[in-house]
Amino acid sequence: MTVRIQEADFDLSQEIANLRQARPQIGAIAAFIGLVRDVNAGEAVSELTLEHYPAMTQKALEAIVAEVKQRWQLDDALVIHRIGRLLPTDQIVLVAVASSHRGAAFQACEFIMDFLKTQAPFWKKEQTPAGAHWVEARDSDALSAARWSDKK
Amino acid sequence: MTVRIQEADFDLSQEIANLRQARPQIGAIAAFIGLVRDVNAGEAVSELTLEHYPAMTQKALEAIVAEVKQRWQLDDALVIHRIGRLLPTDQIVLVAVASSHRGAAFQACEFIMDFLKTQAPFWKKEQTPAGAHWVEARDSDALSAARWSDKK
Amino acid sequence: MALSVLYFARLREALGMAQEDIALNPKLATVAELLEYLRGRGGPWQETLASARLFRVAVNQEMADPATPLKDGDEVALFPPVTGG
Amino acid sequence: MALSVLYFARLREALGMAQEDIALNPKLATVAELLEYLRGRGGPWQETLASARLFRVAVNQEMADPATPLKDGDEVALFPPVTGG
Numbered sequence: 001m002t003v004r005i006q007e008a009d010f011d012l013s014q015e016i017a018n019l020r021q022a023r024p025q026i027g028a029i030a031a032f033i034g035l036v037r038d039v040n041a042g043e044a045v046s047e048l049t050l051e052h053y054p055a056m057t058q059k060a061l062e063a064i065v066a067e068v069k070q071r072w073q074l075d076d077a078l079v080i081h082r083i084g085r086l087l088p089t090d091q092i093v094l095v096a097v098a099s100s101h102r103g104a105a106f107q108a109c110e111f112i113m114d115f116l117k118t119q120a121p122f123w124k125k126e127q128t129p130a131g132a133h134w135v136e137a138r139d140s141d142a143l144s145a146a147r148w149s150d151k152k
Numbered sequence: 153m154t155v156r157i158q159e160a161d162f163d164l165s166q167e168i169a170n171l172r173q174a175r176p177q178i179g180a181i182a183a184f185i186g187l188v189r190d191v192n193a194g195e196a197v198s199e200l201t202l203e204h205y206p207a208m209t210q211k212a213l214e215a216i217v218a219e220v221k222q223r224w225q226l227d228d229a230l231v232i233h234r235i236g237r238l239l240p241t242d243q244i245v246l247v248a249v250a251s252s253h254r255g256a257a258f259q260a261c262e263f264i265m266d267f268l269k270t271q272a273p274f275w276k277k278e279q280t281p282a283g284a285h286w287v288e289a290r291d292s293d294a295l296s297a298a299r300w301s302d303k304k
Numbered sequence: 305m306a307l308s309v310l311y312f313a314r315l316r317e318a319l320g321m322a323q324e325d326i327a328l329n330p331k332l333a334t335v336a337e338l339l340e341y342l343r344g345r346g347g348p349w350q351e352t353l354a355s356a357r358l359f360r361v362a363v364n365q366e367m368a369d370p371a372t373p374l375k376d377g378d379e380v381a382l383f384p385p386v387t388g389g
Numbered sequence: 390m391a392l393s394v395l396y397f398a399r400l401r402e403a404l405g406m407a408q409e410d411i412a413l414n415p416k417l418a419t420v421a422e423l424l425e426y427l428r429g430r431g432g433p434w435q436e437t438l439a440s441a442r443l444f445r446v447a448v449n450q451e452m453a454d455p456a457t458p459l460k461d462g463d464e465v466a467l468f469p470p471v472t473g474g
Contacts, residue, residue, distance in 0.1 A: 013165040016185065024190035024240045030261075031183040032254065033168065034474050038176035050473065051398050053466055056450035081473060088176045093474050102184065102265055102389075103296065109182075110258045113474060119452065121466075122473025123398035134399040137470030144255065186389050202388065203313050205381055208365035233388060245389050254474075265389060271367065273381075274388025275313035286314040289385030 001069065001077050003061040005052065007084040010094055019078050019096055026075050030105035031096040032113050038088035040126060040135070047127035048086045056121050057081070064115045068097070071111070072104040079112060081122065111148055117141040153221065153229050155213040157204065159236040162246055171230050171248055178227050182257035183248040184265050190240035192287070195280040200238045205273035209233070216267045220249070223263070224256040231264060233274065263300055269293040305329075305376045307338070312383035315359060318352045328376055335361050336370035338380065359384055390414075390461045392423070397468035400444060403437045413461055420446050421455035423465065444469055 002019075012033065020026055036048050061079050068077060075098040082092055095112045099105040124135040154171075164185065172178055188200050213231050220229060227250040234244055247264045251257040276287040305328040316322050332338050339361075343350045353359060361368045362381040374380065390413040401407050417423050424446075428435045438444060446453045447466040459465065 011165055012168055013163055016164055020187070020241070027187055027189045029185040029187070031185070032258070033181040033183070034254070035172070035179055035181070037179040037252070052473070053395070053397055053447070053450075053468065055464070056447055056466065059450050089172070100189070102186070102262075103292075106184070106258065106262045106265075110254075113254055113258075117474045118471065120473055121397065121447070121468060121471055123469060124472045125398070134469065135472040137472050140255075204388070205310070205312055205362070205365075205383065207379070208362055208381065211365050269389045270386065272388055273312065273362070273383060273386055275384060276387045277313070286384065287387040289387050 001062075001065050002079070003058055003065060004080045005054075005057050005061075005083055006080065007082060009082070009091060010080050012094065015078060015080065015094060016096060019076055019098055023075055023098070025100060026098045027100050028102040028105040029096055029098050030102070030109040031094065032109055033091060034093040034113075036086050036088050036090045036092060043126075043128045043130065045088060045126045045128055048088075048090075048092075049125045049127075050081075050083045050086060050092070051123045051125065052081075052083050053121035060120045061116065064112055064119060067115070068108040068111050072099065072108045073101070074099045074104060074108055077108065077112065079116070081116070081120070083122070114141070114145040114148065118145040153214075153217050154231070155210055155217060156232045157206075157209050157213075157235055158232065159234060161234070161243060162232050164246065167230060167232065167246060168248060171228050171250055175227055175250070177252060178250045179252050180254040180257040181248055181250050182254065182261040183246065184261055185243060186245040186265075188238050188240050188242045188244060192278060195278070195282065197240060197278045197280055199279035200240075200242075200244075201277045201279075202233075202235045202238060202244070203275045203277065204233075204235050208273050212272045213268065216264055216271060219267070220260040220263050224251065224260045225253070226251045226256060226260055229260065229264065231268070233268070233272070235274070266293070266297040266300065270297040307332070307374060308377075308379045309338075310379065310381040312381065314384045315352055315382050318348050320348075328374065332374060334370065334374060335363065335368050335372045335380070338374060339370070342382075353382075357385075360386070392417070392459060393462075393464045394423075395464065395466040397466065399469045400437055400467050403433050405433070413459065417459060419455065419459060420448065420453050420457045420465070423459060424455070438467075442470075445471070 078096045080094045097105045097108040230248045232246040249257045249260040306325045391410045
């Protein structure tokens with residue numbers, strides 16, 4: 001189980017290859033890639049800055065990964081989240097989950113994203129023609145995370 | 153929307169880059185990669201051969217992709233399925249869905265896999281120490297596909 | 305007035321045949337009637353097509369069911385439940 | 390006997406401060422009491438911490454709630470609802 005916070009970009013093929021390495025029993029990988037959009041809430045975005053709470057971020061993400069390991073039978077899971085200054089079309093986050101079963105891989109991947117979006121201390125600041133502003137948290141993210149308390 | 157049936161391997165980073173090309177509004181990509189396992193139903197697998205029904209395969213996959221386009225708001229979707237002789241750890245299938253919203257991307261990606269597993273005319277033959285045999289379809293795949301008739 | 309009938313994977317091997325043309329007649333108007341005719345050949349035909357759980361039918365590259373009508377020039381495919389992905 | 394209090398993102402900017410040490414006393418035994426003390430500073434403090442919808446609290450890098458107890462050496466962080474991913 002790997003959690004990495006970094007300024008540098010990542011290569012998808014390389015990261016998935018590392019995740020699979022020496023594990024020929026893996027049959028299914030579900031992955032999510034989050035990207036900087038050039039528009040958000042109707043406004044043009046020219047730049048994004050990702051701030052985080054270094055002492056807590058790694059800990060929070062590791063707790064989420066520990067939770068999915070307990071809920072589903074997984075071979076491995078990977079979370080990479082970038083920080084610092086990013087531009088539209090840049091990669092922000094990669095979550096990848098490897099399992100023998102695709103259902104477990106899909107669910108664990110979506111679970112990690114739902115809790116990353118509500119529990120991991122990252123904050124986005126957008127640069128727009130009207131100036132810089134902090135991105136507002138969305139109620140839909142809280143609702144997505146709340147779904148998991150009803151079902152396994 | 154792209155559907156490709158091919159013998160050749162594919163590069164994940166390259167395929168996702170193609171999917172995203174010239175679409176800076178994409179915020180979320182959900183992807184699934186299916187791999188040849190070195191063991192299946194307790195038996196060692198040394199080789200896998202994927203047969204298909206050429207006239208129908210493309211048509212069946214395009215119908216599935218058309219269905220997800222109608223159900224969810226997506227920027228694009230990609231399905232690559234390999235045929236012919238494959239070895240353990242080889243990539244078999246890639247499904248990737250791009251959207252502004254991660255919920256739509258995850259659901260559409262899982263929907264495509266569920267219906268690919270039950271509607272697209274591919275058949276796997278495994279080489280094991282006990283000889284070659286055709287892989288049995290699993291009831292769990294039919295159940296996964298049936299879930300989608302209850303909900304949007 | 306004929307159907308082109310294709311067999312794939314386990315069915316192709318069990319029946320020893322990948323393709324055949326079957327002349328249409330008024331008793332071969334639906335998928336159910338074609339299956340009845342094929343089972344009538346006995347041996348592996350009867351065995352392989354005994355249970356609907358064992359195979360699927362497509363007509364003109366679309367999934368079909370017993371009631372699907374057949375007409376001249378149709379491509380009918382018989383194959384096991386699919387196992388790709 | 391002190392807490393280290395950290396402010397992030399919108400809160401750091403609104404409060405004009407990234408970190409401060411606050412001496413502990415018997416009236417600062419929980420997160421709720423610390424928030425009450427900070428709001429008592431008025432101005433941006435009162436405004437920024439007015440509604441629980443506007444911020445989150447972590448104690449020693451774990452999400453906390455108003456009832457979470459505080460003790461000497463704790464690291465308390467106040468920040469807006471998170472927006473990563």
